Amino acid sequence: MSTESQLAKLGLFDARVPRYTSYPTAPQFSTNVGPAQFESWVRAIEPGSRISLYLHVPFCRRLCWFCACRTQGTSSDSPVLAYVEALKAELALFQRLLPEGVTLSRLHWGGGTPTMMPAAAMRDLAQAILAVTPMGEDAEFSVEIDPNEIDTERLDALIGAGMNRASIGVQDFDPEIQTIIGRDQTYEVTRNAVEALRAHGVSSLNADILYGLPNQSTARLSDSVQKLLSLSPDR
Numbered sequence: 001m002s003t004e005s006q007l008a009k010l011g012l013f014d015a016r017v018p019r020y021t022s023y024p025t026a027p028q029f030s031t032n033v034g035p036a037q038f039e040s041w042v043r044a045i046e047p048g049s050r051i052s053l054y055l056h057v058p059f060c061r062r063l064c065w066f067c068a069c070r071t072q073g074t075s076s077d078s079p080v081l082a083y084v085e086a087l088k089a090e091l092a093l094f095q096r097l098l099p100e101g102v103t104l105s106r107l108h109w110g111g112g113t114p115t116m117m118p119a120a121a122m123r124d125l126a127q128a129i130l131a132v133t134p135m136g137e138d139a140e141f142s143v144e145i146d147p148n149e150i151d152t153e154r155l156d157a158l159i160g161a162g163m164n165r166a167s168i169g170v171q172d173f174d175p176e177i178q179t180i181i182g183r184d185q186t187y188e189v190t191r192n193a194v195e196a197l198r199a200h201g202v203s204s205l206n207a208d209i210l211y212g213l214p215n216q217s218t219a220r221l222s223d224s225v226q227k228l229l230s231l232s233p234d235r
């Protein structure tokens with residue numbers, strides 16, 4: 001029996017589950033969760049405990065056609081900068097509710113494309129976060145890196161802010177599949193980003209690769225996986 005029909009037999013393709021791209025997942029979003037509920041959740045955090053914090057940057061320079069993440073395309077930095085100000089205002093509200101002595105065990109910037117933020121905005125945002133909750137011992141600060149949207153200045157800003165893990169967006173290395181999904185990103189661009197991250201001391205790297213894209217075949221997918229492995233991601 002082929003692998004695919006085995007998976008079909010197990011009901012994989014019949015499953016109706018919430019998308020993984022948000023937590024709580026979309027069915028849990030409701031108007032019942034208002035300021036009072038949110039306040040009670042934050043106040044219930046144990047003083048002196050360690051928490052994880054996720055910041056979403058819902059902007060991309062170009063939209064990949066397969067993507068269902070909460071994001072929107074923009075060629076201008078102004079909505080991104082306005083959003084950073086909104087995040088800082090939100091952090092100030094959070095700080096008023098947060099019990100004493102809470103530190104971060106994990107900080108993650110995702111999107112969208114967090115590396116779309118200009119370097120100064122990255123520094124500004126990191127400073128605002130760490131003023132509310134400092135990084136705890138051995139804390140992990142990871143950022144989703146779009147290899148098409150990173151340069152030395154932004155990399156320096158992220159390293160200066162404490163980033164110690166990078167998640168690289170790839171999806172597929174095949175140029176034809178990249179054209180179909182609207183995401184041109186040569187292997188060399190990805191490899192350069194990986195080398196720049198390592199040169200800046202970021203040794204913990206992972207990458208996204210997608211199965212199920214149009215025109216993918218076993219051979220093409222295998223080629224993408226081999227190319228990815230040649231970059232030696234650690235997880």
Ligand code: SF4
Binds near residue numbers: 059069146169
């Ligand atoms: S860059 Fe990432 S978040 Fe933006 S559209 Fe493409 S896959 Fe989605």
